[in-house]
Amino acid sequence: MWTIRHYQPTDRAAVRRLAGDTAHFGDPIERFLDAREVFLDAFASFYTDVMGNYLWIAEEDGALLGYLMGCPDTIDYNEWFRANVKKVAWRVVTLRYRGVFTRKSLGYIWRYWQVRIPYIDLSPYPAHLHINTRADKRGSGSGTALMKTYLDQLRNENVPGVHLETSSANTIAAPWYERLGFQLLQRTPSDLYITSVGHSVDFLLYGMRL
Template sequence: MEIRAFTERDRDGLRALFGRAGQGSPTESLWGHEESEAAVYLTPYMDLEPESLLLAFVDGEMVGYLAGCLDSGRFPSESARMSKAVTGHRLFLRRRPMGFFLRAARDGIGVMVRREPTAGDFEDARWPAHLHINVAAEARGTGAAAALMGRWLDRLAEFDVPGCHLQTLVENTRAVRFFERMGFVKHGPNPVVPGIRYDGRRLHQQNMVYPA
């Protein structure tokens, strides 16, 4: 196994991996338009902080990646990236994404009426770094995810970053267990994530932080 930082020659291969990694998980596809989803959760990391974008290879084949950011305050927020993707890809003119955003609006209204916590960006100076990690189905159980995370935690220590956060889903129990093994702990409430459904069920945000 090889873990190394992203280089420009990896762009096409990583983009292809983004499209198939996570298959079968609750976050396999959010609004059904892969290009715009990559514009939120992958492309900005390739363009703005490639040195914190780590790749895993098994027998020379790219099987996983960790897109990290050492200081979230210096990086466009997820909300800002999503807004840019919505307008740039004209998602409101596409049937499947339009259905997602209408559902998200209804969920948001329901949360306000019930006065429940809302899902959204994480902002806390104690945990300034953040990450997204994804491994192809065929590489799960090979240690690729743990190797990526180990290299990322080494990077946090190298740059004296006090802490890191991530956002996953309560219902993605496999991911939650993995992050706990890596030293992350659950943090805060578990609000509904507007718009997302898995097997017809609403899903809930799980913030996790490192170190405890």
């Protein structure tokens, strides 16, 4: 049986592995990007290195089953991202990463910079989250327990609301968020994953008042 606990720095490698293994709608990131480390440094390191208190782990027999990466105030993330992305870009141009200059990666990076970022009014929904569990352990209840733990944490801290982004290709996650009480705030068609999925998907922005 799994247990839920706070993240520890010793979980860092396992969390990054799972984040890479689930980045394509629950499948490995290599479906759309050959440069896994770029993605992890540009995005996941905020949660492992800065927001550890809002990173929750599902664990069974000492092995990582899943995680929920959260942040109570998305303004903090946006500020971090703006500063951090420059460091990652510098490492890209100084050839510190593998897998950047492949047709797949360059195509994705090109489409990424053209994406329309959905606008969200952060005042009612300042917090956000990302959640993933291991493919062979989905449906065992750990995702629901991770979500409950984080939502309770936010409520205890009087955070007024939380949002998350998913897509119409996350066919299990999107209806699950709705069953949990998240409301669809915005639906935006996008070609970001057109080569890996084979067609446009809709980005779905969900919010919940706490």
